[in-house]
Amino acid sequence: MLSEFKIEGGDFTRAGYASSQIKKILKNLNVSPDVVKRVVVALYEAEVNIVAHAFKGVIVADISNSGIKLVLEDEGPGIPDIGMAMTKGYSTASQTVREMGFGAGMGLPNIKDNADRFEIVSEVGKGTRLSIEIDFL
Amino acid sequence: MLLKEIVQKLDLKVFTPEIDVERDVKDGYASDLLSDVMGGAKEGEIWITLQTHKNIVAVASLKDLAAIILVKGFEPDTDTKEAAVAEGIPLLGTESGAFELSGRLYNLFK
Ligand SMILES: Nc1ncnc2c1ncn2[C@@H]1O[C@H](COP(=O)(O)OP(=O)(O)OP(=O)(O)O)[C@@H](O)[C@H]1O
Ligand SMILES: [Mg+2]
Numbered sequence: 414m415l416s417e418f419k420i421e422g423g424d425f426t427r428a429g430y431a432s433s434q435i436k437k438i439l440k441n442l443n444v445s446p447d448v449v450k451r452v453v454v455a456l457y458e459a460e461v462n463i464v465a466h467a468f469k470g471v472i473v474a475d476i477s478n479s480g481i482k483l484v485l486e487d488e489g490p491g492i493p494d495i496g497m498a499m500t501k502g503y504s505t506a507s508q509t510v511r512e513m514g515f516g517a518g519m520g521l522p523n524i525k526d527n528a529d530r531f532e533i534v535s536e537v538g539k540g541t542r543l544s545i546e547i548d549f550l
Numbered sequence: 551m552l553l554k555e556i557v558q559k560l561d562l563k564v565f566t567p568e569i570d571v572e573r574d575v576k577d578g579y580a581s582d583l584l585s586d587v588m589g590g591a592k593e594g595e596i597w598i599t600l601q602t603h604k605n606i607v608a609v610a611s612l613k614d615l616a617a618i619i620l621v622k623g624f625e626p627d628t629d630t631k632e633a634a635v636a637e638g639i640p641l642l643g644t645e646s647g648a649f650e651l652s653g654r655l656y657n658l659f660k
Contacts, residue, residue, distance in 0.1 A: 425604075426604060426629070428605055428608065429608030429612060432612055433608065433611065433612060436612060450593070450613075453612045453613070454588050454589065454612075457588055457609075457612055458588060461584075461585075513601065513603055514582050514583050514584045514599075514601045515583075515584055515585065515605075517584075517585050519583070519585040519588075519589055520585045520588075523589040
């Protein structure tokens with residue numbers, strides 16, 4: 414089953430919408446609560462990163478019997494050093510974003526901790542693509 | 551412990567009288583960093599913070615937190631209150647700072 418969501422950069426009022434929709438779908442499918450929790454954390458962080466750091470993006474969620482695959486593709490500045498970006502505490506978030514309590518540099522580490530498979534591909538000046546897979550069993 | 555008891559014992563202000571406070575609270579979590587809460591808070595915990603914008607409701611709802619307590623007399627933004635009612639997340643408040651409130655809450659759980 415495929416679901417698609419469009420994300421606008423800078424629009425914090427809707428941040429978390431895709432995560433909450435996916436949470437509902439997974440709960441209805443009786444996916445185990447622990448798995449739902451991991452999906453929610455990973456997807457929320459990835460969703461907010463598009464809002465906080467990119468211009469716009471698309472989320473595609475592919476749910477099968479064995480798991481969920483989330484692909485998030487954005488148009489934005491890209492990530493020059495992915496190793497650095499993955500480091501806990503590293504953030505380039507603006508002052509305004511930090512005042513809201515984002516920008517702790519914990520989002521990408523949270524995604525890694527909760528995903529079974531996680532991949533980032535990024536091109537500076539173009540955008541970033543995340544692929545997050547979480548197994549149901 | 552029931553949220554109702556916590557509201558009484560800590561003399562908390564209730565910003566969302568529409569939402570019932572009969573629910574169970576398992577523990578507390580104090581943080582103003584949203585991704586710290588995303589990564590660290592657990593279902594049924596009550597969240598202590600000074601953030602007042604709408605995103606705290608999204609985080610609390612996604613994490614199945616029991617309620618949010620705003621410290622230092624902070625009031626929720628209007629759209630935060632609306633979102634809280636829609637999501638069924640009780641929004642509470644206190645004049646105390648996070649340190650004092652956390653200590654008092656911690657003692658209730660001891
Ligand atoms: N989609 C993206 N586009 C461009 N840069 C990104 C993107 N996602 C992450 N980054 C970069 O990687 C850094 C680390 O991201 P991470 O999610 O770990 O922390 P953060 O978003 O800065 O803060 P937090 O997630 O704790 O609120 C960001 O500050 C930013 O520089
Ligand atoms: Mg982030």
